[in-house]
Each structure stands twice: as C-alpha cells, then as structure tokens.
Amino acid sequence: MKVGLFFGSFNPIHTGHLVIAEYILEFSDLSEIWFVVSPQNPLKSPEDLEKDEHRLNMARLAVHENNKRLKVCDIEMSMPRPSYTIDTLKKLGELYPGNEFALIIGSDTLQTLPQWKSYKELVSNYDFLVYPRECNAYKQDFPTERFSLVDAPIIGISSTHIRSIIAKGKDVLGYVPDDVWDYIERHGLYGYKGIKISNL
C-alpha cells in the first residue's frame, strides 16, 4: 500500500490541512494519508506550541469519521526530540515493511528542505508530493526526479493566523472543524477567553 505522510506540528490542525489531504487522496495513487503529529520541529521554536497531547487529540477529532483513508500517526511522540523526519521514515519502514511511504509537503518547505537532517538521503530515497502554498511551486526547484507537483487549490489558512484570531477573541469561522473548535474552547487553548461580544 502506498501511504502519503503529512508531517506537521498541527498547532492546531485546520481545514487547509484536511482539504489538501482529501484532494491528494482523490487525485493521486495514494491509498491512505497519515497525519504525523510532530512534538518538535527541529527548525521551529517551541514557543506557542500547545502540549503534544492536545495537538494529537485535535488531529484525531479532525479526521474522526471524516474519511477512513485519513489517519493520525503518533509515532514521533515516543521518539527522541526534536523530530527528525528521516528517523521517523526509517522507523515506519521497519514497522510497516509492506508499505511504500511518500512525503506530502507545501511548496514553502522546498526552501528549508536542504537544512533537514540527511537531506540527500531523503530526496533520493522517497517520493515527494508538493502542493502550491501561497507562492507558486516551480518544477525547476525540485532537487530530484522523485518530486511531483500536485495541482491542488491554494488555501490561505495557517495555524499561525488561527492562533492570533483566537488570542484576539475573534471567531475562527470555518477554519477548524467544529469538534476541534469545541476542544479549543473547552481546554482554553491558545489564550482562548471567549469570543468578544462585539464580534457576535
């Protein structure tokens, strides 16, 4: 089975992640997509990062009964930190020898990819599905022939924007699934103190 891995902090998971995953499932040869929730991106500061448990729970709520071919993978929770993708891929390869794994990345990630651990090994040994994000993705930027462009729509939603909306007491509209929003409210995540009356 060919599985697409969508690695991320998912702080929080949002509609953009889900739409892209659904789109790729529909228009690629992947059988499933797994959202791999990372405890700590090696290139990002842990500032503003909600607890692993919360980010994992929200990812599970988001994919719950949504589409049986979308799954959440918690493998990095029990691995050394920060979360190096090459190490996770090797571990997944040992655990699921019958699966072929491909990576799903946004075009923004192409710029930082050369800084990733074992970059050359990564781009030589795995397929990458790249979708456009905010900016165009140009095929000449692809480091190897294992990269292919996904003609997915551009969705202008980011976790950073959602966190700032919540902290300002504004409504996140449809940017996160309802169950995820309920979870954020219930646990007071991202500085949530209720939506200001002026917005209602």
Ligand SMILES: Nc1ncnc2c1ncn2[C@@H]1O[C@H](COP(=O)(O)OP(=O)(O)OP(=O)(O)O)[C@@H](O)[C@H]1O
């Ligand atoms: N709106 C979106 N459209 C397409 N891909 C997205 C979108 N938002 C995030 N992604 C991709 O999902 C993966 C994981 O995303 P991540 O958890 O970093 O979300 P994010 O919204 O970029 O978060 P942050 O704003 O905190 O950096 C990354 O590969 C990122 O490029």
Ligand SMILES: O=C(O)c1ccc[n+]([C@@H]2O[C@H](COP(=O)([O-])O)[C@@H](O)[C@H]2O)c1
């Ligand atoms: O392996 C690396 O060196 C590496 C460097 C930067 C990012 N990553 C992974 O890329 C994913 C994207 O993270 P994020 O925070 O942008 O959602 C996440 O799983 C990180 O662990 C991995």
